[in-house]
Amino acid sequence: MSNPFFKNKGPFKISEIINLLNLKIDIKNKDQYINDINDLLTCEKEDITFLHSKKYKDIAKKTKASFCLTTKSLINELPKSCIPLLVDNVLVSTAKVSSLFYPDSINDYFDVSVKKINDTKFKAKVNFGQNVLIGSNVSIGNNCKIGHNTIIEKNVVIGDDCYIGSNNIIRNTFVKNNVKILDNCIIGKHGFGFFPIKNKNLRYPHIGIVLIEDNCEIGCGATIDRGSMSNTIIGKNTYLDNQIHIAHNVKIGENSIIAGQVGIAGSSIIGNNVKIGGQAGISGHLKIGNNVEIGGGSGVIRDIPDNTKVMGYPAKNIRGFLRDNK
Amino acid sequence: MSNPFFKNKGPFKISEIINLLNLKIDIKNKDQYINDINDLLTCEKEDITFLHSKKYKDIAKKTKASFCLTTKSLINELPKSCIPLLVDNVLVSTAKVSSLFYPDSINDYFDVSVKKINDTKFKAKVNFGQNVLIGSNVSIGNNCKIGHNTIIEKNVVIGDDCYIGSNNIIRNTFVKNNVKILDNCIIGKHGFGFFPIKNKNLRYPHIGIVLIEDNCEIGCGATIDRGSMSNTIIGKNTYLDNQIHIAHNVKIGENSIIAGQVGIAGSSIIGNNVKIGGQAGISGHLKIGNNVEIGGGSGVIRDIPDNTKVMGYPAKNIRGFLRDNK
């Protein structure tokens, strides 16, 4: 995968993957090396991919992957160049194989590499407060400020003219130029993604990052989780108020305004010039168009087309909502 | 009470209690000692209890307590072995007497006993970050990690293989084995429990603890308050997403999954295998059964039986909700 931070521990022989999954399969070329795991679309030859739903059959037909974790009923959706590996639970198996390639992306332990900023090369370059800690693999641009007690953990790139306030924890994150992050935010931790298994759930890797584009402002107390297979993105000049939760893989467009205590569930995509009122919630895997306005307190459970104003729970056309609730 | 952390300052003579409450009562055995205060059910002989509502008359009839704070209309619900003490406001009087026995449980001042972890016996045992503080009466099992700036205040027991992230404050809490607590959580502070009194409210003691069972994960920014008269419990292998608020006395079962920004009000009981969507709220003193699914954004104001899927505000059967809101 194209993530710059998590090291791919591969390649692994396909026989190692088969053993890992306890599969009773006989394969000709057991010693073939597999370079990476990825989704159907972005896989290359000598990669492994996964197919768990007919929804993806059109993409499946064109995958370049050499192997695919799937189930019996989906075999025929794959091209001849892709050898199916039949498993009981495609997503659990995918989690296991991803963990093999990217073991560092499963658990979010605190960064033991951090040093006091006074003991780093940033001492002269950055305007910083007390007790600031900086991890390995961090770069910081010109004219930046970092407030008290903030921890920039490993794998963070910060552009020019950025302000990072106090008490923040940031990891696995790209911050472009002229971004303000206020206080008490947690940015870049893994998302709430795991397979529920009785007595002991199974976490899957989060290989994505958080990307915060130019001129954004992130309010106090935000939690912005990094993506699992893709990135979490906050578009240019988008402003977030306090206590907002942005789940993994969410992508927010440009020039959007999101008021306090809003929550956006995993993998939803929000357009440009969108306004979201306080405490509104957006379910996962939705597409919210451009120039949409969502009233405060709304609960959005369906896609919303461009240029629409909605309100209510479930959110519907704002005129209808106000008419029905005089 | 069975709380391991808050010291019972008793016994006190019943005459001391009568004086504390400014009661004009004449009692034969003024010098009798009272060992403890507790609810009707768990009281022992030579304890004092309280009865403020007819709802509890069945339990009242069987109480073993020697004395009971109550009102005139409820006298006849008590057994002869239990002497009623008539007061104007049962709950306020109960708060005052509880405060006499457990003065340390009213206010949650920061723990002055904390030391830098480097100056404690945990230096060699725990894998820890910078600026970690540890209070008195703390025990930590094998193979644990504690992140930067985290404060383990007094009265905390942590089991084996636990991960406590950065910027957390934990007190009055039992953490079993293999638990992950991410960043920025406040666990074990007193609940939002007090008697509203004009110009100056009266806080009552919180003698319970927080108990987090094996294999749980607690997301970033959680607030989990300890119980007042009983404990707040998170059951085995239950996972909480970010920015969740769990009020005092709440009990959550096993294998449950609670998404971001959910709030559960005081004393509600949640079953096993429950799924709660993001931003849902559950009112106080409710019983949510096993295998219940609550849609994101729902407002639950009534009990929910086992094996039910609900959504909406107020939450109702999910099919009905979606049918009514096409």
Add this chain to the structure above:
Amino acid sequence: MSNPFFKNKGPFKISEIINLLNLKIDIKNKDQYINDINDLLTCEKEDITFLHSKKYKDIAKKTKASFCLTTKSLINELPKSCIPLLVDNVLVSTAKVSSLFYPDSINDYFDVSVKKINDTKFKAKVNFGQNVLIGSNVSIGNNCKIGHNTIIEKNVVIGDDCYIGSNNIIRNTFVKNNVKILDNCIIGKHGFGFFPIKNKNLRYPHIGIVLIEDNCEIGCGATIDRGSMSNTIIGKNTYLDNQIHIAHNVKIGENSIIAGQVGIAGSSIIGNNVKIGGQAGISGHLKIGNNVEIGGGSGVIRDIPDNTKVMGYPAKNIRGFLRDNK
């Protein structure tokens, strides 16, 4: 303005203001000094004010200001003593002029003036935890406690008998006597106020403060933003539970009780003896009367008169809500 914290950099010549706004206006007395910018009502002679809506025409007629930023259609609402300055966007121009007078109130950079409390005059007076930082222009009364890692930034006045917990950041705030602020709060930062401009929004100054009256309790994780042109106020003996967001200019009365995760949007006014259930949200610029009860999870989008109980989204009379939702 009457704010005690933000220094007025004026006076400025009216010609400097005209140049700042790129106005092509010819004015007789170019060298006249302008002392301050303020709203129509509180402006004095030789101040500049602004008028952007007919709503304010009654106040406009009586303004004492020497100049007023406004548009052509509103010129006739001003008295002859007040010279109109015609601009394209009144609020944007107001922001620019306010920024000229009060440049320190636009951005909330971390306070570089802070020192370890051990190195300040408060060392002997305050009971404090580890890593406490105190900024310039701070005063603290008698018998106060401040917990670990808390930062009292510049421009804070704390009265007697106050308890400030751990991990808090407080700035530009007046705390009266006997107030408790628990852990992890951010109090006094600027509000979420700016003019949306494509590619780069324009923040306007927040010259107000936060005022927390006697006997209040603020729960964990609160964000209370300071006002823009007026103050944000929490009235006497009002208690806030955890994870509450109070936006700029909000005023809450006395003896009110606000449960967990409530959000109150900008400039709303809440009366005395108000009870707000968990997760309720109140839109901006509303007036909630005295003795109002708002059910948990409600979304309030209209004013509520005194002595009313409401529930629902949008919130309406509670009896009607429960009847319609049996």
